[in-house]
Amino acid sequence: xxxxxxxxxxxxxxxxxxxxxxxxxxxxxxxxxxxxxxxxxxxxxxxxxxxxxxxxxxxxxxxxxxxxxxxxxxxxxxxxxxxxxxxxxxxxxxxxxxxx
Amino acid sequence: xxxxxxxxxxxxxxxxxxxxxxxxxxxxxxxxxxxxxxxxxxxxxxxxxxxxxxxxxxxxxxxxxxxxxxxxxxxxxxxxxxxxxxxxxxxxxxxxxxxxxxxxxxxxxxxxxxxxxxxxxxxxxxxxxxxxxxxxxxxxxxxxxxxxxxxxxxxxxxxxxxxxxxxxxxxxxxxxxxxxxxxxxxxxxxxxxxxxxxxxxxxxxxxxxxxxxxxxxxxxxxxxxxxxxxxxxxxxxxxxxxxxxxxxxxxxxxxxxxxxxxxxxxxxxxxxxxxxxxxxxxxxxxxxxxxxxxxxxxxxxxxxxxxxxxxxxxxxxxxxxxxxxxxxxxxxxxxxxxxxxxxxxxxxxxxxxxxxxxxxxxxxxxxxxxxxxxxxxxxxxxxxxxxxxxxxxxxxxxxxxxxxxxxxxxxxxxxxxxxxxxxxxxxxxxxxxxxxxxxxxxxxxxxxxxxxxxxxxxxxxxxxxxxxxxxxx
Numbered sequence: 001x002x003x004x005x006x007x008x009x010x011x012x013x014x015x016x017x018x019x020x021x022x023x024x025x026x027x028x029x030x031x032x033x034x035x036x037x038x039x040x041x042x043x044x045x046x047x048x049x050x051x052x053x054x055x056x057x058x059x060x061x062x063x064x065x066x067x068x069x070x071x072x073x074x075x076x077x078x079x080x081x082x083x084x085x086x087x088x089x090x091x092x093x094x095x096x097x098x099x100x
Numbered sequence: 101x102x103x104x105x106x107x108x109x110x111x112x113x114x115x116x117x118x119x120x121x122x123x124x125x126x127x128x129x130x131x132x133x134x135x136x137x138x139x140x141x142x143x144x145x146x147x148x149x150x151x152x153x154x155x156x157x158x159x160x161x162x163x164x165x166x167x168x169x170x171x172x173x174x175x176x177x178x179x180x181x182x183x184x185x186x187x188x189x190x191x192x193x194x195x196x197x198x199x200x201x202x203x204x205x206x207x208x209x210x211x212x213x214x215x216x217x218x219x220x221x222x223x224x225x226x227x228x229x230x231x232x233x234x235x236x237x238x239x240x241x242x243x244x245x246x247x248x249x250x251x252x253x254x255x256x257x258x259x260x261x262x263x264x265x266x267x268x269x270x271x272x273x274x275x276x277x278x279x280x281x282x283x284x285x286x287x288x289x290x291x292x293x294x295x296x297x298x299x300x301x302x303x304x305x306x307x308x309x310x311x312x313x314x315x316x317x318x319x320x321x322x323x324x325x326x327x328x329x330x331x332x333x334x335x336x337x338x339x340x341x342x343x344x345x346x347x348x349x350x351x352x353x354x355x356x357x358x359x360x361x362x363x364x365x366x367x368x369x370x371x372x373x374x375x376x377x378x379x380x381x382x383x384x385x386x387x388x389x390x391x392x393x394x395x396x397x398x399x400x401x402x403x404x405x406x407x408x409x410x411x412x413x414x415x416x417x418x419x420x421x422x423x424x425x426x427x428x429x430x431x432x433x434x435x436x437x438x439x440x441x442x443x444x445x446x447x448x449x450x451x452x453x454x455x456x457x458x459x460x461x462x463x464x465x466x467x468x469x470x471x472x473x474x475x476x477x478x479x480x481x482x483x484x485x486x487x488x489x490x491x492x493x494x495x496x497x498x499x500x501x502x503x504x505x506x507x508x509x510x511x512x513x514x515x516x517x518x519x520x521x522x523x524x525x526x527x528x529x530x531x532x533x534x535x536x537x538x539x540x541x542x543x544x545x546x547x548x549x550x551x552x553x554x555x556x557x558x559x560x561x562x563x564x565x566x567x568x569x570x571x572x573x
Contacts, residue, residue: 016456017440018419018433019441019452033457036404040404042398042401043474044470046473051473051477052473054473054476054479056304057304057526058290058334077197082423083426090421092421
């Protein structure tokens, strides 16, 4: 599988991860990711059809508590840590284009 | 430097906590520039906390089992108002608005959080060379790495700056640097210590734990920070276990397994240390059995799919919107890309890419899904092993501390540093690394004891047997 990892795959994954790579980084990451995934290919040959996956070391059930109001961090303190805040909200650049 | 136990005993008896903090401040002033251990120390606040402890003792109160003990904190653990970077540029200047539960627990035990220590960026690495703020040097040989990712926390104790420190262990990030710096390091059972306020790397694997010079000091610190926390939904339900009371229980009647896969590929000197540990435990009354657990060989491959997959999801939050650095862009996507591209270092990008790929459409089943099944196989194999033995014995790392730059070119060679430690994280179990013997250039070697979940008390007792045989406290 991993030997097939292409430059285009790396570019696509970088876009999904919101990262920009230089051409040199694309080549480097292609080689390095292929090497790591090559080890992962060892796992592919194991007979695991009847094995259940484990996403977490302990069986977890929903953890519930009484629905009571309790103090949390003040909004102004949270917003003070943001790169941009306006009118009690986080500020971000434009998300959609201007209306025509 | 005095042990944590000695400091706490003397402070509870009326000696000055300020003196213990002043000693830490002086030790940091003497060597931090050379070793790059602490990213942030606020001596004035630490001294003020010490004075408050002294005042409480003077008023007849008992501040707790760690009264007046300065504890270094890995810089991926949140402390209110104190810069917390994860050694990443993306969090530069950020000050958390809340305390991690472990910080609250330290203070409740009378300890004094003392400064933030360097790490591999977001705890991704095995040498502390991946820090955006420069590498930490091994206090025992500054031409070598201290291990990682909790390299700063290990170095703080090894350089006698603080008697104790906290690290986090996702695949070996406490045990491996403990081994390389000649310390005791513990990866507690998953859920024993609250992760609330530990900045997430791989949530199903991360666990906070102690570094110390002695098993006793490590037990004191772990007792202070563990126990159920309603703020962490993965926290175990029970209160903190009693560890210090069982330190001298010994190993008589215990079955200890020599596990081939936990020494295969290690340097000769490392294998010799594990053999020495086996003989010490046998002489102390343990029964030695030999086991082979072939599934352990699959751990590294499974880990390097599972941990990056979880990391790629956890690190999606660093998008320049709510905290940390922002690099402007013409629209929100461009801003996020510019922020993440400038803010993350190469190893973090590599792991995010790896995880994103393993989770992406068309590859999910083959990579991430298969790794989760292998995780099941490993848990079942451990479970069978613990039917035949009470604990497993092996190496912590394949070699002693290595030189700077020797593994940075080839990520796989660095990843192999954690081959013996990773399986415990995948299983959610407990393990302790304790120094036994020395290798190349007189550098320390760590021997690892692994046990099932909640087996800390017997692991500490066995580690204490090894420590005594080494002539340490």
